[in-house]
Amino acid sequence: MASVFKVAAYIYPHSDILDFSGPLEIYNCAPPPNNPHRFETTTFAHHNPVQAATKSTTYVPSASFAEVERDLESYDILVIPGAWPEAIVKLLDLDEGKQLLALIRRFAQLKPRAETGARVLQSVCSGSLILAAAGVLAGRKVTTHHLCFGELKEMADKAAGGDAGMEILKKKRWVDGGKTEAGVRIINAGGVTSGIDASLFVVEELAGKAYSDFTADIVEFERRGQNDGWDA
Amino acid sequence: MASVFKVAAYIYPHSDILDFSGPLEIYNCAPPPNNPHRFETTTFAHHNPVQAATKSTTYVPSASFAEVERDLESYDILVIPGAWPEAIVKLLDLDEGKQLLALIRRFAQLKPRAETGARVLQSVCSGSLILAAAGVLAGRKVTTHHLCFGELKEMADKAAGGDAGMEILKKKRWVDGGKTEAGVRIINAGGVTSGIDASLFVVEELAGKAYSDFTADIVEFERRGQNDGWDA
Numbered sequence: 001m002a003s004v005f006k007v008a009a010y011i012y013p014h015s016d017i018l019d020f021s022g023p024l025e026i027y028n029c030a031p032p033p034n035n036p037h038r039f040e041t042t043t044f045a046h047h048n049p050v051q052a053a054t055k056s057t058t059y060v061p062s063a064s065f066a067e068v069e070r071d072l073e074s075y076d077i078l079v080i081p082g083a084w085p086e087a088i089v090k091l092l093d094l095d096e097g098k099q100l101l102a103l104i105r106r107f108a109q110l111k112p113r114a115e116t117g118a119r120v121l122q123s124v125c126s127g128s129l130i131l132a133a134a135g136v137l138a139g140r141k142v143t144t145h146h147l148c149f150g151e152l153k154e155m156a157d158k159a160a161g162g163d164a165g166m167e168i169l170k171k172k173r174w175v176d177g178g179k180t181e182a183g184v185r186i187i188n189a190g191g192v193t194s195g196i197d198a199s200l201f202v203v204e205e206l207a208g209k210a211y212s213d214f215t216a217d218i219v220e221f222e223r224r225g226q227n228d229g230w231d232a
Numbered sequence: 233m234a235s236v237f238k239v240a241a242y243i244y245p246h247s248d249i250l251d252f253s254g255p256l257e258i259y260n261c262a263p264p265p266n267n268p269h270r271f272e273t274t275t276f277a278h279h280n281p282v283q284a285a286t287k288s289t290t291y292v293p294s295a296s297f298a299e300v301e302r303d304l305e306s307y308d309i310l311v312i313p314g315a316w317p318e319a320i321v322k323l324l325d326l327d328e329g330k331q332l333l334a335l336i337r338r339f340a341q342l343k344p345r346a347e348t349g350a351r352v353l354q355s356v357c358s359g360s361l362i363l364a365a366a367g368v369l370a371g372r373k374v375t376t377h378h379l380c381f382g383e384l385k386e387m388a389d390k391a392a393g394g395d396a397g398m399e400i401l402k403k404k405r406w407v408d409g410g411k412t413e414a415g416v417r418i419i420n421a422g423g424v425t426s427g428i429d430a431s432l433f434v435v436e437e438l439a440g441k442a443y444s445d446f447t448a449d450i451v452e453f454e455r456r457g458q459n460d461g462w463d464a
Binding site for chain 2: 009016017018021022024025028041042043049053054055056057058059060061062145146190191192193194196217218219220221222224228229230
């Protein structure tokens with residue numbers, strides 16, 4: 001079956017540009033010749049334009065938060081990038097942060113999309129802190145940027161109102177945290193450039209190894225194994 | 233001497249997002265503690281906003297083309313990203329393409345900036361085709377995306393009105409093409425993610441190995457050697 005996998009990446013003030021640009025590059029790549037699958041990307045935000053990690057990187061999202069919220073079921077992959085933990089704490093204190101957490105919780109409870117059989121919730125870098133705050137990482141294997149292992153546990157425990165029972169894996173490029181009850185697969189990338197490896201892993205899972213190898217070749221990216229990550 | 237290295241990255245319609253986002257991520261990284269150097273980035277374009285490789289990636293440049301053109305001498309590093317060759321040919325046919333070539337030629341003739349002693353012209357991926365069209369690669373060692381070696385020679389020969397006498401190096405993450413007569417160092421990255429390695433190389437040359445190692449660690453990027461590139 002030919003599938004168009006729809007990817008939505010959230011962008012917020014001070015979000016790290018490579019955290020979302022790495023995945024967007026991978027998902028935006030032209031598919032291999034004669035391959036029935038392809039990926040289609042959307043960026044969305046509460047702001048328009050939205051300034052990411054520095055004043056030189058300002059983005060016009062292709063959809064509003066409200067639009068993606070309304071059509072959430074039509075997306076296969078939701079990408080949540082990271083930022084310095086202070087920026088994440090600041091985001092989560094705002095109404096827009098609370099709306100984001102609600103969106104993530106709702107996405108985690110959707111069934112796999114009928115057209116593709118897929119649903120993936122993907123964090124990159126400290127974006128896992130946002131997933132933790134949404135309460136969707138409790139009891140799972142997880143990872144994050146090597147400087148954020150402590151914050152990840154704190155955020156998840158706070159959301160759980162006690163020990164969230166996570167197993168934090170270090171030195172990982174990505175971790176497959178398994179599926180939610182509804183069937184949404186949760187993937188955490190490690191820090192920043194790990195998001196490229198994690199996205200290639202998702203492409204491989206959804207569209208096959210030939211597709212992900214073709215993409216890695218086009219972007220001249222020597223893929224790293226899952227265990228080639230960083231420790232603090 | 234404490235130095236602030238000023239980086240300007242050009243963004244144009246259909247330019248590859250990781251070609252410029254990789255370098256921007258590296259140059260935007262916070263400096264190591266107690267290090268006197270830092271980098272400061274500007275994005276500039278003929279359009280505002282400017283749509284890069286897909287409709288989901290639209291950017292608000294932090295400066296106009298005219299602003300960077302006016303203050304060109306104040307930039308240490310000029311980054312020219314790539315795109316599919318068709319998009320580059322289309323760009324170069326327009327007035328804005330001709331203005332860009334004139335800007336590149338002028339930059340290549342500037343003396344190193346007095347404040348920093350540096351001046352670097354950096355292409356990423358097929359961005360080297362634009363440098364070739366500007367005529368600044370004749371007689372140099374060069375590289376580009378592994379699918380563009382032929383186009384690179386064509387563009388350079390056309391600009392030279394004959395054999396440009398380049399030595400095209402394959403399987404390279406980056407190539408140091410040496411300095412122009414004025415003292416501007418020309419660095420070509422290989423394809424897409426090679427721009428990250430090339431930028432770390434530039435950081436190392438200008439601000440030292442401790443700085444580039446610190447940055448690579450923050451972005452969890454296992455650096456590749458100069459010869460770890462791709463061939464067609």
